[in-house]
Amino acid sequence: MRSVMNILALQGSPRTNGNTAALQSALLDVLAAHHTVYHFHVARLALSPCQSCYRCQRQQTCPTNDDMHLLYPHLAQCDMVILASPIYFYGVTAQLKSVIDRCQHLWLNPLPQRHDRTGVLVLTAGAPDQHGQGARITTDACRIFFSCLGAPLAHTLVATNTDRYPVTQQPDALKAAALLGELLLTKARPN
Ligand SMILES: Cc1cc2nc3c(=O)[nH]c(=O)nc-3n(C[C@H](O)[C@H](O)[C@H](O)COP(=O)(O)O)c2cc1C
Numbered sequence: 001m002r003s004v005m006n007i008l009a010l011q012g013s014p015r016t017n018g019n020t021a022a023l024q025s026a027l028l029d030v031l032a033a034h035h036t037v038y039h040f041h042v043a044r045l046a047l048s049p050c051q052s053c054y055r056c057q058r059q060q061t062c063p064t065n066d067d068m069h070l071l072y073p074h075l076a077q078c079d080m081v082i083l084a085s086p087i088y089f090y091g092v093t094a095q096l097k098s099v100i101d102r103c104q105h106l107w108l109n110p111l112p113q114r115h116d117r118t119g120v121l122v123l124t125a126g127a128p129d130q131h132g133q134g135a136r137i138t139t140d141a142c143r144i145f146f147s148c149l150g151a152p153l154a155h156t157l158v159a160t161n162t163d164r165y166p167v168t169q170q171p172d173a174l175k176a177a178a179l180l181g182e183l184l185l186t187k188a189r190p191n
Helices: 019-032 055-059 068-077 094-101 104-108 133-149 171-186
Strands: 006-011 036-041 080-086 118-124 153-159
Touching (some): 006 068, 019 153, 019 171, 036 068, 104 133, 133 153
Parallel strands (some): 006 036
8 A cells, every 4th residue: 555645747838738738648647546636737827937036035935926826835745746848949838937937935945855755857849859958958957946846856758759740649658658657656655
């Protein structure tokens, strides 16, 4: 028996049923059978970018009153964070970058150390990305976000060449997502 994990899944593509959603879903389908998944389509949230006001330094919370306050409790309490994004110019989407930047509040007011949280990154890329450069640069940029949450990045799942072959037509990518789900299940916290 394993205890039930709370998993926060953020889908950062503006497309509801695109490649990123398909790849993340293949992973979440496995995890959701055993754990509680809180899924947010970030583009549907009302989110402002960070205003760099630094009031979070004094107030210990972000003064911008928007949907980010739906995410803060999950970011603080979840056991696993699964961030999913298409690669846009070797980075995540603007919508997801807003979420990341709004975590400056957690950078300045660090969460209590837990040592048992996991970060997972799911990326899709239109180009073949044969040398993995796009995925590597995007992954490196996201790594600091995961460590800011105290959920070090443990796995990056990537599907490339989606402009030619949508993820739904890439059985190997969907299988890799399901296998990663199985692997994460084996690493769930024991009771
Ligand atoms: C603004 C924009 C920038 C993009 N930049 C890249 C890129 O740098 N490298 C790449 O391989 N694909 C790039 N793409 C293609 C997307 O990453 C690819 O189509 C992705 O699978 C879309 O995912 P979605 O269907 O979930 O939106 C870009 C697409 C857009 C719209």
